[in-house]
Amino acid sequence: MEAKIEELKSRIKGRIIQPQDGEYDEARKIYNGMIDKHPGIILKCRDKEDVIQAVNFGRENNLEASIRSGGHSGAGLALCEDGLVIDLSEMKEIHVDPENRTAVIAPGNMLREIDKATHEHGLALPSGIIGTTGIGGITLGGGIGYLSRKGGLTIDHLLEAEVVLASGELVKANKDENPDLFWALRGGGGNFGVVVSFTFSLIPVKNVYAGPMFWPLEKAGEAMNFYDDLMQNASNDLYGFFAFLIVPPGDPFPKELHMKNVCGVVWNYTGPMEKAEEVFRPIREFGPPILDFVSEIPMPALNTMFDDLYPSGLQWYWKAHFIKELTDESIRVNIEHGSKIPTFHSTTHLYPVNGAVHDVASEDTAWANRGAKYSQVIVGVSPEADDAEEITAWAKDYYQDLMPYAAGGAYVNFMMNEEDGRVEDSYGTNFKRLGQIKKKYDPQNFFHINQNIEPCD
Numbered sequence: 001m002e003a004k005i006e007e008l009k010s011r012i013k014g015r016i017i018q019p020q021d022g023e024y025d026e027a028r029k030i031y032n033g034m035i036d037k038h039p040g041i042i043l044k045c046r047d048k049e050d051v052i053q054a055v056n057f058g059r060e061n062n063l064e065a066s067i068r069s070g071g072h073s074g075a076g077l078a079l080c081e082d083g084l085v086i087d088l089s090e091m092k093e094i095h096v097d098p099e100n101r102t103a104v105i106a107p108g109n110m111l112r113e114i115d116k117a118t119h120e121h122g123l124a125l126p127s128g129i130i131g132t133t134g135i136g137g138i139t140l141g142g143g144i145g146y147l148s149r150k151g152g153l154t155i156d157h158l159l160e161a162e163v164v165l166a167s168g169e170l171v172k173a174n175k176d177e178n179p180d181l182f183w184a185l186r187g188g189g190g191n192f193g194v195v196v197s198f199t200f201s202l203i204p205v206k207n208v209y210a211g212p213m214f215w216p217l218e219k220a221g222e223a224m225n226f227y228d229d230l231m232q233n234a235s236n237d238l239y240g241f242f243a244f245l246i247v248p249p250g251d252p253f254p255k256e257l258h259m260k261n262v263c264g265v266v267w268n269y270t271g272p273m274e275k276a277e278e279v280f281r282p283i284r285e286f287g288p289p290i291l292d293f294v295s296e297i298p299m300p301a302l303n304t305m306f307d308d309l310y311p312s313g314l315q316w317y318w319k320a321h322f323i324k325e326l327t328d329e330s331i332r333v334n335i336e337h338g339s340k341i342p343t344f345h346s347t348t349h350l351y352p353v354n355g356a357v358h359d360v361a362s363e364d365t366a367w368a369n370r371g372a373k374y375s376q377v378i379v380g381v382s383p384e385a386d387d388a389e390e391i392t393a394w395a396k397d398y399y400q401d402l403m404p405y406a407a408g409g410a411y412v413n414f415m416m417n418e419e420d421g422r423v424e425d426s427y428g429t430n431f432k433r434l435g436q437i438k439k440k441y442d443p444q445n446f447f448h449i450n451q452n453i454e455p456c457d
């Protein structure tokens with residue numbers, strides 16, 4: 001094998017990192033500090049050709065292969081044990097075309113790099129809420145965030161992907177070329193090949209009226225009802241995700257709130273700025289809030305607001321549901337568990353997936369959950385490995401108690417390695433078609449370190 005690896009080195013522009021190399025431990029680190037996998041080969045690809053070489057090498061040598069873009073997968077799906085990591089994190093090109101409002105983006109970019117490039121032109125790509133997330137995984141799983149009600153999911157802006165298939169062939173997928181593959185990529189995760197280039201449409205967004213607002217825990221029931229009512233009836237210019245949290249013990253939060261268990265919403269208003277105060281008047285009158293950091297800021301400032309609070313390397317354990325309705329009973333369960341958050345990094349978020357997300361039918365892309373109102377994630381997080389058991393138990397209990405009120409399935413990007421059937425539930429009526437497309441493009445299931453869809457007839 002060593003001779004083969006040496007020969008591969010001579011054929012690539014990027015580099016290969018193995019266990020004996022000094023940078024190996026750094027290279028196998030991913031965002032979730034709970035994951036500790038030891039791949040045999042990490043191939044840091046420089047370009048599309050390198051990715052083709054990597055896929056061919058993995059397939060010809062029967063290696064397990066994982067795909068890494070931003071390394072944010074909670075389940076650690078960017079890495080494999082012993083096998084080959086196809087690492088795209090150094091593929092960083094971004095080309096914004098302001099006239100056509102499009103961007104061609106290489107898979108190694110983080111959201112904050114993309115936000116910066118598009119913001120210069122007064123444009124934005126609807127995507128996630130933390131700037132260090134990778135564009136590769138978030139796009140292929142769907143892409144939920146502050147602009148979802150206004151602009152839909154990240155996949156709703158995907159115009160074209162270039163994909164290295166398991167065969168090593170480089171193909172395009174768009175509405176005319178390989179349309180079945182294009183359909184599957186929009187939500188079907190990393191099952192179908194390695195995406196080496198994404199072309200997106202962008203929307204005009206420059207400054208937003210946004211930020212967090214908190215209420216005391218005793219107000220949580222009323223606040224959830226008030227919030228739910230707004231999110232179902234407000235214009236698509238208003239977005240907010242609801243959270244239970246513990247106020248972090250540091251700036252910019254006022255001392256008297258440090259370590260207090262509260263509930264809140266992180267808002268994002270994208271309508272005319274001169275109307276913002278008016279839109280927020282009834283919101284401010286509700287409560288009133290015990291903290292109000294909502295003001296006009298540049299969109300990238302919102303998208304990176306929590307990056308420092310969540311540096312790479314913390315322990316993460318995720319559970320998730322889709323939610324059709326908030327009922328009195330489900331609100332009661334949320335309050336019960338939201339009042340027992342184990343650490344100040346742990347939280348639960350309810351992300352609205354209505355508004356423009358509902359403008360696309362569930363069968364139009366692989367993302368089958370357009371009927372849900374919220375995507376809820378419950379995350380136990382701590383810097384301390386000793387807390388792993390406690391944060392995991394909290395997330396699991398919360399998830400279990402919400403099960404009777406959930407819509408079935410979860411957003412695949414918010415899942416760990418789930419129990420049997422959860423992936424199928426998440427794709428619902430699209431699951432069979434995904435299996436058939438998988439059979440066409442990856443019949444041997446070479447790409448299986450993901451929320452896996454097995455080939456089927």
Ligand SMILES: Cc1cc2nc3c(=O)[nH]c(=O)nc-3n(C[C@H](O)[C@H](O)[C@H](O)COP(=O)(O)OP(=O)(O)OC[C@H]3O[C@@H](n4cnc5c(N)ncnc54)[C@H](O)[C@@H]3O)c2cc1C
Pocket residue numbers: 031066067068069070071072073074076077078079088107127128129130132133134135136137138139140141142143144145189190191193194195196310413414449450451
């Ligand atoms: C702190 C944090 C915040 C988050 N916030 C949001 C959010 O606001 N909205 C949201 O929707 N999600 C969010 N997520 C979830 C996120 O979408 C997923 O973790 C996603 O997988 C991250 O993408 P990545 O490229 O960083 O992941 P990686 O770990 O690099 O990749 C994960 C998997 O995606 C697939 N994949 C990645 N790149 C490619 C590619 N180029 N070609 C083929 N397959 C590929 C592979 O199967 C890979 O195993 C968040 C995650 C974290 C940890």
